[in-house]
Amino acid sequence: MLNSQRTATRTAASIFFVLATAILVPTVSRADDQKPNILFILADNLGYGELGAYGGGETRGAPTPVLDQLAREGLRLTNISMETQCTPSRSSIMTGRFAIRSGTYAVPFGGVPEGLTQWEFTIAEALSEAGYATALYGKWHLGSHDGRLPNDQGFDEWYGIPRTTDESLWSTSSGYSPDIVPLEKIMEGKKGEPSRPLEDYTVEQRRLIDAEITRRSVDFMERQVKAGKPFFTFVSLTQPHLPTEPNPSFKGVTGNGDWADMLVEMDGNVGKMLSTVDNLGVRDNTIVIFTSDNGPEFFKPWDGWAGPWRGQYFTALEGGIRVPFMVRWPAHVPAGRVSNEIVHGVDMFATLARITGAHIPSDRPMDSIDQSEFLTGKSQKSNREGFPIWGANTLLAVKWRNWKLHFYKQDTMFDPPQKLGIPFIINLYTDPREEKPTVDSWVMTPMLKIVASFQESTKGFPLIPMGTPDPYAPPSSN
Template identity: 70%
Template sequence: MKMTRTALIIALAMPFSLVSTGIAAQTSKPNIVFILTDNLGYGEVGAYGGGITRGAPTPRIDSLAEEGSRYLNFNMETQCTPSRSSLMTGRWAIRSGTHSVPFGGVTDGLTRWEVTIGEALSDAGYATGYYGKWHLGSKDGRLPNDQGFDEWYGIPRTTDEALWPSASGWSADIMPPEQIMEGKKGEKSRELGAYDVVQRRKIDAEITRRTVSFIEKQAKADKQFFAYVALTQPHLPTEPNPEFKGKTGNGDWADMLAEMDAHVGDILDSIDKAGVKDNTIVVFTSDNGPEYIRPWDGWAGPWRGQYFTALEGGIRVPFMIRWPNKIPAKRVSNEILHGVDMFATLATFGGAKVPTDRPFDSHDQSDFILGKSEKSAREGFPIWCADRLQAVKWRNWKLHFYRQDNMFDPPVKNPVPTIFNLYTDPREEKPTVDTWVVGPVLKIVGEYQESLKQSPLIPMGTPDPYKPGASL
């Protein structure tokens, strides 16, 4: 179309960013869709050696590795709650009183003093939605809509509680069932019904439906959005949706994997249909290693161990990230990353602020993920099992202070720390004599211990209101 002289003068007088909507779109902050699975082992999806070898191909999940980057050394904490805490706050969970999966009798979850990535991105102008398992507080005041999210739907705790209503001897008078809930910022969350095995089979479909609706709504409103999608699969009981039951012919686990892939596909399709693919970051990962309890036990690929242990199988998980034309496609890296780094990294991508008034363990990995650097901003990290510093990982070495082969084994303190070279012994079975590694490992431990002098740990069960330095 030919531009008139008047229109041309007006256009030239306008700020350049307002002249071209194409350029404006390219320079705007990205949408973020963060998909977190529950106890999905390293070796489950096709891009990490699983998929068809586990009874069901995962083409939609694997497409993120083709269109984006795949990381072979992405690490989490050893249990669900601490992993979710460090993702949410950018701080080791030991600092926040969330170092262990909570059981009844104590105040659970994050204090309101903690700053979440939801709050940071909300303050930066994002619409924020949380869908799925929370596990960071089960009472009003500590639910997602109290911690920076405009809306949420899901369960406040965890999926094994779905077994309670059908358990022999169980009574709601003794132990009330977990509730599926929803809520909006500034309002009290409401209960939608008991989370039992029937609802367990259906909840990921509803999580996905609500995520898709949120994406469509925000894209239509031309609003930057952050969708945190905490799927409940494959946490025990690993029961597929009725629509997927028997679909693969290879059992419930494979049917669940096919279901998970379909849900991820639905989310990716909604991003495409909304026309925001080029400006949307999509992450796919897991909160820790695989299940241990049969018949729902998972697979950690080449690594030994599972969740609740400091072995590689307990902490190393799949991680893929896509941002078309920004994050390199088909890139594969074995550089160390940790879930705690997601806060600083996503904050950089979203133009959000990070806390400066407390120890903050998150490293900004934006340059590394964008391909501007071949090296991660992190060389190592401490590994806690509950409140016990169990091991430290540094480069391709691992130093264990305790021995524990599975979640039910009592931890046994080693008379001297055992050191493993993960290149030559990925299953951590044959200690090396590389004692020089103790130096950089103890530096990591020392830096953490030094930080405690100014900011003591928040004890698990600490009620609100909490303020640093106040007597508990």
């Protein structure tokens, strides 16, 4: 019976794979069998235009020489997108599935069992099974309680905050009382053990936490290299999410305000991690990825910058979803390459799994597409042409090649999405700010095929509602 259930499950899942291009392919062949280390650094609300390599840096009053050099040493993407909010982006990176599938399609605000169900299979679980030491340091935002914390989802150890940084402002808010709503805790935990709270996440701790995230990340890499074990170090920085407060040691370093000081601190923290990789002698065998979870911070006085794009997180505009991305892997990823090919953050699961030989689930619809040959320069073309854009549980738009089809109008996160009587089409080459609809209606055909493929894939695997408790199993496997 169990085998027949699994067969039925895989048959249902295969519908999606046929429609969305198969991603299950053999492991990348390498000259040796040594698995590469992975240092994955994810910034929080870092806009497309913040770093020098993307037109920011000194133009923002904040030189970013380390990250600019990292961009020159590998591949820099100019057309990679994430989801519209931080929880969905983190979910899609972790699971290789659009967050609408997993009940993680919006930032949770309490009152329900938020986060990933234990049925979801994360890249940390896949890499752990493949022999990696795994750790997450920083922001999680995919579950707040034991059972749904990083050490329950494949990470050997973790340190950081279970939710988000703006909660550090609660203690300074008028009328706030921890007797009514307790402050978020900075926590740590190890696989197989309950996580434990360390201290309240206050504004004071907010200024210090990224330095501690960096210190622990460095220590973890040092320990694993000494032990002779490949590592997956997921560094989930809390900067530049509001309140954008630099570490006291960086306060005033630029003379251009907290935002600039913060960017310089972030660049310095990345520099410490990269120096550790070099000093440990594992540079050539370490994949380094730096990216952001969505578009820029925009609350005054913490203004980020989306470069040439319009919009911020929570919107389907390019400024809300297009992010910086750079990857370095010496002798594998050609240095100095820049590409405008379409990639999505969800693709990181299949890409890293193929490179490392890790397991990709075949018992559920996967949205992740293997981009390993594209990233390593064996192909100049991405394996992806487009994707749906969700705002919470609403399909806001579809992107395909250089066009975007908007079903709703929404200029900021505070604007309710307004259903358009007639969807409008944008050519991003001629209108990067998405202000002048075109009449290129022929592009609706491939765009609507993307929507139809996604909808077809949900027939055997209904979307998981937000707040679904554990244990969870899809109807087809009950």
